[in-house]
Amino acid sequence: MSDKALLDGKVAIVTGAGRGVGREIALLMAQKGASVVVNDLGGTGGGEGEDALPATEVVNEIKAAGGNAVANFDSVTDSAAAQGMVDQAIENFGKLDIVVNNAGIVRDAIFHKMTEDEWDQVIAVHLKGAYNVSRAAATVFREQQSGRMIHMTSTSGLIGNFGQANYAAAKLGMVGLSRSVALDMARYNVTSNAIGPFAWSRLIGTIPIKSEEERIRVERLKSMTPAKVAPLVAALASDAAQNVSGQVFVSRGSEVMLLSQPRPVRSMARPDGWTPESILEHAFPAFSSTLVPLERSADVFCWDPV
Numbered sequence: 001m002s003d004k005a006l007l008d009g010k011v012a013i014v015t016g017a018g019r020g021v022g023r024e025i026a027l028l029m030a031q032k033g034a035s036v037v038v039n040d041l042g043g044t045g046g047g048e049g050e051d052a053l054p055a056t057e058v059v060n061e062i063k064a065a066g067g068n069a070v071a072n073f074d075s076v077t078d079s080a081a082a083q084g085m086v087d088q089a090i091e092n093f094g095k096l097d098i099v100v101n102n103a104g105i106v107r108d109a110i111f112h113k114m115t116e117d118e119w120d121q122v123i124a125v126h127l128k129g130a131y132n133v134s135r136a137a138a139t140v141f142r143e144q145q146s147g148r149m150i151h152m153t154s155t156s157g158l159i160g161n162f163g164q165a166n167y168a169a170a171k172l173g174m175v176g177l178s179r180s181v182a183l184d185m186a187r188y189n190v191t192s193n194a195i196g197p198f199a200w201s202r203l204i205g206t207i208p209i210k211s212e213e214e215r216i217r218v219e220r221l222k223s224m225t226p227a228k229v230a231p232l233v234a235a236l237a238s239d240a241a242q243n244v245s246g247q248v249f250v251s252r253g254s255e256v257m258l259l260s261q262p263r264p265v266r267s268m269a270r271p272d273g274w275t276p277e278s279i280l281e282h283a284f285p286a287f288s289s290t291l292v293p294l295e296r297s298a299d300v301f302c303w304d305p306v
Contacts, residue, residue, distance in 0.1 A: 004033030016103030018054025030067035076129030101130035126170035155297035182246035191245035253305030
């Protein structure tokens with residue numbers, strides 16, 4: 001393995017690391033010197049089934065290049081299994097320094113047709129899964145007074161998209177989780193950040209193409225390979241990023257972006273207080289030029305990736 005200095009001696013858990021973005025993160029972290037617990041249940045993009053092959057293949061690839069890795073085939077939705085991932089890292093490598101919450105599924109549906117199961121399963125894998133693994137790692141990080149948590153969010157939650165209420169809610173929830181972890185654990189030198197990755201993956205490939213606009217967008221996504229997301233993750237996982245925490249980034253092809261976070265943009269006050277009528281008559285008209293339009297991720301990120 002070349003250039004091990006950046007993460008030399010570190011130990012990482014990467015969830016959903018058998019394919020796509022997670023696979024590339026695990027490979028790069030190993031290349032940079034980290035020992036990696038490669039977690040992947042091996043299910044379909046919708047979360048069905050299990051297969052040990054994806055995680056095993058990534059582990060074999062890391063070992064063949066001279067790195068250290070072990071496979072884990074458990075579901076992040078199980079809190080006991082998440083604790084088992086942390087225990088596995090310590091048993092095999094003696095410590096744990098980095099958690100990358102990447103595991104995910106999609107079950108897209110227009111909101112008024114979305115079932116409770118489609119909602120529950122997506123929330124369970126993304127948001128509860130991120131909580132489970134982060135919570136299990138938090139005790140270790142607190143005791144050793146250091147740690148890195150990196151959570152994969154999405155512009156579907158940060159901005160919006162059609163037919164993804166479950167996915168968007170989970171992914172925006174992960175931003176809140178990341179921010180809370182950053183605040184609660186700063187005293188223990190633990191950082192927590194979120195990344196919205198643009199990359200072609202099997203999850204993106206499940207989105208139906210219903211228009212020429214969507215076809216063009218899909219072709220644009222195909223040029224953004226998962227490997228281009230991994231460097232930002234590795235950078236945030238390093239000791240040199242100790243002063244970067246509670247932030248939201250986007251990785252889009254060769255672009256790295258720091259996103260704004262909600263802050264007041266307009267304010268009005270009345271000494272005698274507000275009524276519904278006065279809000280409608282004065283406040284809403286004053287705010288009208290600043291209201292955020294109903295846009296999708298593709299509307300905001302409308303230029304070709306660099």
